[in-house]
Amino acid sequence: KVRSFCSLAAEQGYGWAWLDTCCIDKASRAELSEAINSMYAWYKAADVCYVYLFDLDDGDHPFDKDSQFRASEWHSRAWTLQELLAPTDVVFLAKSWALIGRLAVLAPVLAEICGRDRTILRGYSAWKRKQQTSVAQRMSCAARRKTKRQEDRALLVMGIFGVSIPNVYGEGLERACLWLYVAGGDEPLRRSDYLRVGPD
Incomplete structure (x- = not known):
């Protein structure tokens, strides 16, 4: 996973990449606290957030009612909410690292899955202007x-x-x-x- 992620980032022209599963020393209370308090800002500052869905096969169609995308574990995990809301660009990838789609396209189905109006997900304007939500x-x-x-x-x-x-x-x-x-x-x-x- 680490090699594939770094290869993808390099192919896209990035010299630096951050992976949540290996870039936080959870044995250090101070580092864990800093990461918890900073993670949203880190995602927000990123050019792109790659979401790797280990439970999706190639060729899955997210808009289908019985798609693997809709049933993915990622949608129910707590800390993935920041990955959905903070970045300006989110790219969803299947377990083979094949492209599934970008947030700009998948916003309607994501809104159905998390039960929120699609305008909250698309463009983030409603989330950035707190008075609107x-x-x-x-x-x-x-x-x-x-x-x-x-x-x-x-x-x-x-x-x-x-x-x-x-x-x-x-x-x-x-x-x-x-x-x-x-x-x-x-x-x-x-x-x-x-x-x-x-x-x-």
Whole structure:
């Protein structure tokens, strides 16, 4: 995976590439905390984000109702939400590294999958202009995602709100959401909206 990713980046003319599975030292608490707080900004600053879907075969048609793309595990994982919302360009690849499509084209089907209006996904203008999307709208995208640790439900939306919160592992979901609520800055704050990030 690492070799294929680096080869693809080099073919596209990039001299530098960052891969989340190997570029974070999770044994270092300080580095992990920095990565969690910075990841959204890193994705946002990237020229392109390559999304490798290990569970997609070549020739899959994402717009088909029974497509492998719609059923991909990627859509339910928590930390992939940033990969979807932060970058200016997202390229989806099958397990053979064949091109599946770009976000600009796949926005309608992605909106169906994550349950959001396609305008939120296409062009990111609604996400960048926070006043056009409520706290509850943005939280609802995170609420459906699966996490290994309950606090991740709060941590994964920090970048969406443009805030940072401490490493809250071990404090539980509600307390992590309260950290997010307190850090909300100029957002129209309602505690119930922030707790919406929890499971239904």
